[in-house]
Amino acid sequence: VRDRGLEGQVRLLGPQPDVSVRELMKNADVFALPCRVASDGNRDALPTVLLEALATGLPCVSTPVVGIPEILDNGRAGILVSPDAPAELAEALTRLQQDMDLRQNLSVAGRKREEDRYDVQRNVATLRAFMVPDTRDESATDDARTSVEAAS
Numbered sequence: 001v002r003d004r005g006l007e008g009q010v011r012l013l014g015p016q017p018d019v020s021v022r023e024l025m026k027n028a029d030v031f032a033l034p035c036r037v038a039s040d041g042n043r044d045a046l047p048t049v050l051l052e053a054l055a056t057g058l059p060c061v062s063t064p065v066v067g068i069p070e071i072l073d074n075g076r077a078g079i080l081v082s083p084d085a086p087a088e089l090a091e092a093l094t095r096l097q098q099d100m101d102l103r104q105n106l107s108v109a110g111r112k113r114e115e116d117r118y119d120v121q122r123n124v125a126t127l128r129a130f131m132v133p134d135t136r137d138e139s140a141t142d143d144a145r146t147s148v149e150a151a152s
Contacts, residue, residue: 021052030096030103031058035065036083046071054078054114059106061092077113078106 001010016024025031031053037043046067053060054071060078062068072078079096081088096103 025053025056025058028058030093031060032089032093033060033062034081034083034089035063035068037065051114051118054110057107057111059096059103060110061089061096073109073113077110
């Protein structure tokens, strides 16, 4: 950041407590998570912070690394850009800055995606219904069956 003279535009905050993350997201306009696979192969398969951003209604930009395309519904609930392509990232962020309708559409789609696919209580009920036959709620069982079939 310093080498590129961006101290006035970029702040690297490091690890933050949950309450600070929520406050930062509440005051943000967009969320960018430009992930990549590290040289040693390390990667975050399912970035929780992306789910948190979607839950707050932030329009998101990220990269198609590991589970991110599934989270962003292959670009329908957020913008996907190539890893290691800062110009694409900048272009996506500029589009979001300039296009209020796009921001709103992605905000709604992202929040719906997070609620439909990643809600903890709903997922626990679905798994319980799938694994414990005598507690089955048909709608939860159908959700579980659909999820299992989609994963196959």
